[in-house]
Amino acid sequence: MTRxxxxxxxxxxxxxHSFQIEKIDREITDYLDTNNKMNTYHFEYCLKCGCYHPRLIKSGFANSGKQMLRCKECEKRFVVDCGQLTFYSHQDQLMLAYK
Known part of the structure; x- marks a missing residue:
């Protein structure tokens, strides 16, 4: 069998061993997929006003280094990972993915 x-x-x-190589390849592929998903974001609704398909613009960074977005409908700001597991952490998503 060719490895x-x-x-x-x-x-x-x-x-x-073959199973170790497959596991490493799978892990690396999963990390790359996670990084690609974190680089893009899409919100169906505004998390503050509930507007359907809000117009969002980048609005600086939070103290934790996370990207902030501003809804053009209600002019309120929120963090990109609002409502996700990493929301209350003070680390960015990449740091949590590699721990």
């Missing part, structure tokens, strides 16, 4: 990986070099592949 290959998109992310590992040949020396590392030679030192690992």
């Amino acid at each position: 290959t990986s998109k992310y590992l070099n040949q020396d590392t592949i030679a030192a690992l």
